[in-house]
Amino acid sequence: MIFPEFENIDVIESIREKYDPLAKLVRPHITLVFPFESEMSNDELSDILEERLEDVNAFDIEMKGFSKHSELYGNYLFLDIVKGQDDIRNIHDMLYKNEFEAYKLGFEYNPHVTVGSLASESEMDEAYEKVKSQKEVFSTKVSRISVEMIGKNEESIIVIEKELPIE
Numbered sequence: 001m002i003f004p005e006f007e008n009i010d011v012i013e014s015i016r017e018k019y020d021p022l023a024k025l026v027r028p029h030i031t032l033v034f035p036f037e038s039e040m041s042n043d044e045l046s047d048i049l050e051e052r053l054e055d056v057n058a059f060d061i062e063m064k065g066f067s068k069h070s071e072l073y074g075n076y077l078f079l080d081i082v083k084g085q086d087d088i089r090n091i092h093d094m095l096y097k098n099e100f101e102a103y104k105l106g107f108e109y110n111p112h113v114t115v116g117s118l119a120s121e122s123e124m125d126e127a128y129e130k131v132k133s134q135k136e137v138f139s140t141k142v143s144r145i146s147v148e149m150i151g152k153n154e155e156s157i158i159v160i161e162k163e164l165p166i167e
Helices: 009-019 042-052 085-096 119-133
Strands: 059-071 074-081 112-118 138-143 144-150 155-165
Touching: 009 112, 009 119, 009 138, 009 155, 042 074, 042 144, 042 155, 059 085, 059 112, 074 085, 074 119, 074 144, 138 155
Parallel strands: none
Antiparallel strands: 059 074, 059 138, 074 112, 144 155
């Protein structure tokens, strides 16, 4: 995962408090590899990250605007990425091409921050109407990739952090 460190992250957190049931359990994030169960140790995961991200440097991202998505897994409100998508997609693809290929979910990857997970399409539409006029821009440099373990109560436990070199 990427946990972006925006100066104005409070805006994202206030939206998530209203619309995302996981807001108090995990910070705003961009998922690179979706949750999976495995017997891999943290040391093995750390070694994989070291190898796969060896040539990846820190990069800039910018997020702005919202979109809504209904799919098999639910109804979501996303904060969209307008700069840095290719860098994020490349990391995602690099990880799934190798050790995590067996965990691929089989749909097109769209990098984003989830700001809402809603029970119905109508609730999602209503939430979207409330946030779509938000013009705030969120910018930062991504310099760390994190591995999260999901605890018994769905809470986020960071077990590995890989620093990316800043050029």
